[in-house]
Amino acid sequence: MSDYSKLEKCLDYQFKDKNLIIEALTHKSFKKPYNNERLEFLGDAVLNLIVGEYLYSKFPKSNEGELSKIRASLVNETGFTKLAKEIDLGSFIYISVAEERNKGRHKASILSDAFEAIMGAIYLESGLEVLKPIMLNLLEKSYDKINLDVLFSDYKTALQEITQAEFGSIPEYKLEKSYGPDHQKEFEVSIWINGETYGCAKGKSKKLAQQAVAKIALDTIKGKKR
Amino acid sequence: MSDYSKLEKCLDYQFKDKNLIIEALTHKSFKKPYNNERLEFLGDAVLNLIVGEYLYSKFPKSNEGELSKIRASLVNETGFTKLAKEIDLGSFIYISVAEERNKGRHKASILSDAFEAIMGAIYLESGLEVLKPIMLNLLEKSYDKINLDVLFSDYKTALQEITQAEFGSIPEYKLEKSYGPDHQKEFEVSIWINGETYGCAKGKSKKLAQQAVAKIALDTIKGKKR
Numbered sequence: 218m219s220d221y222s223k224l225e226k227c228l229d230y231q232f233k234d235k236n237l238i239i240e241a242l243t244h245k246s247f248k249k250p251y252n253n254e255r256l257e258f259l260g261d262a263v264l265n266l267i268v269g270e271y272l273y274s275k276f277p278k279s280n281e282g283e284l285s286k287i288r289a290s291l292v293n294e295t296g297f298t299k300l301a302k303e304i305d306l307g308s309f310i311y312i313s314v315a316e317e318r319n320k321g322r323h324k325a326s327i328l329s330d331a332f333e334a335i336m337g338a339i340y341l342e343s344g345l346e347v348l349k350p351i352m353l354n355l356l357e358k359s360y361d362k363i364n365l366d367v368l369f370s371d372y373k374t375a376l377q378e379i380t381q382a383e384f385g386s387i388p389e390y391k392l393e394k395s396y397g398p399d400h401q402k403e404f405e406v407s408i409w410i411n412g413e414t415y416g417c418a419k420g421k422s423k424k425l426a427q428q429a430v431a432k433i434a435l436d437t438i439k440g441k442k443r
Numbered sequence: 444m445s446d447y448s449k450l451e452k453c454l455d456y457q458f459k460d461k462n463l464i465i466e467a468l469t470h471k472s473f474k475k476p477y478n479n480e481r482l483e484f485l486g487d488a489v490l491n492l493i494v495g496e497y498l499y500s501k502f503p504k505s506n507e508g509e510l511s512k513i514r515a516s517l518v519n520e521t522g523f524t525k526l527a528k529e530i531d532l533g534s535f536i537y538i539s540v541a542e543e544r545n546k547g548r549h550k551a552s553i554l555s556d557a558f559e560a561i562m563g564a565i566y567l568e569s570g571l572e573v574l575k576p577i578m579l580n581l582l583e584k585s586y587d588k589i590n591l592d593v594l595f596s597d598y599k600t601a602l603q604e605i606t607q608a609e610f611g612s613i614p615e616y617k618l619e620k621s622y623g624p625d626h627q628k629e630f631e632v633s634i635w636i637n638g639e640t641y642g643c644a645k646g647k648s649k650k651l652a653q654q655a656v657a658k659i660a661l662d663t664i665k666g667k668k669r
Contacts, residue, residue, distance in 0.1 A: 263492055265492070266492045
């Protein structure tokens with residue numbers, strides 16, 4: 218396919234230099250003097266910054282470790298493949314006949330690399346301030362509300378405001394269990410309000426488990442009020 | 444020390460928000476409600492982009508793997524500590540009494556983190572286009588000419604131009620040996636001009652070894668001409 222207008226429409230961006238979009242779409246298997254690896258290098262760095270800054274503003278109380286964890290859950294091959302599919306990037310990529318037979322157009326690594334390259338190309342041509350809204354719109358479109366809620370909401374604070382008003386007390390969180398090797402630990406946390414438990418939830422950090430169980434309690438309390 | 448004007452002069456940047464520079468200078472040992480870890484998170488990402496883009500332009504023919512390797516040699520604790528010392532950042536950092544006794548002001552990890560935080564703070568306050576020249580000036584000042592030459596020069600091209608003019612032939616590079624595990628391979632390459640060898644050099648990639656041996660040959664040929 219050589220008509221990029223559909224892709225440009227999805228991106229809400231028009232390339233000034235058509236050679237740049239071609240380079241960004243060219244997988245190394247296509248055996249041209251150029252391919253998208255250099256633009257991918259640039260795109261990787263700029264997306265890391267854009268998502269990092271987004272989280273920095275969204276979570277003013279999170280520390281560096283938490284921000285890094287959340288970013289790592291978005292900035293990776295799976296995450297970028299999701300975004301690539303959102304703009305149907307696979308249909309526009311140039312790959313070799315062999316890769317084509319090998320379903321390369323649907324491979325996570327190829328899609329993710331091309332996505333980074335396209336973003337790198339926009340950055341190169343138009344700068345950070347043009348790329349930022351494009352990337353953030355895509356991010357917000359691609360992660361459904363539930364995911365975004367879990368990532369970006371502060372259920373603990375919301376819950377505490379309600380329990381203080383309703384019960385005159387704040388929730389208590391108890392670590393019930395933690396398991397798994399150090400680099401892959403999981404935590405199970407229960408929540409107690411006024412001596413009564415409202416549930417239990419797991420998470421990859423204590424904080425994430427607390428957020429998850431706070432959401433359960435919040436839903437229960439809101440349900441009772443209706 | 445609470446007079447930042449010397450630091451601001453070294454950076455050639457005046458902070459509008461003095462709280463921001465204070466946050467960037469505060470190590471977590473200082474036990475304040477804030478510390479420089481969040482700004483370090485932001486700084487790390489923005490420096491990775493700035494240095495990446497710099498190398499992307501400096502080496503238009505290098506592939507992604509080479510660019511990543513060169514960046515990794517600059518964007519790391521040792522590299523940032525070097526830059527931190529260039530602006531005497533250690534004198535301005537807030538650390539605990541215990542860290543002070545422990546020579547924290549001279550620790551690579553503390554200096555490097557504070558450097559990233561300061562750069563993150565400038566980015567946050569004034570954006571990428573203001574930070575870029577500040578960072579790149581520092582980078583160019585801190586790496587002496589020899590290092591920069593090795594990193595940024597293309598000895599192979601320079602040598603080839605000379606041998607074509609002098610001998611009517613181009614240099615040949617022979618891979619003599621490669622050793623080490625895959626992630627840490629080293630290559631030894633020899634150079635031949637008109638059937639005569641001009642030396643041998645090692646490098647972390649074939650290309651780097653070729654550049655290094657091209658430099659040897661270049662120096663020899665230039666020496667003979669004098």
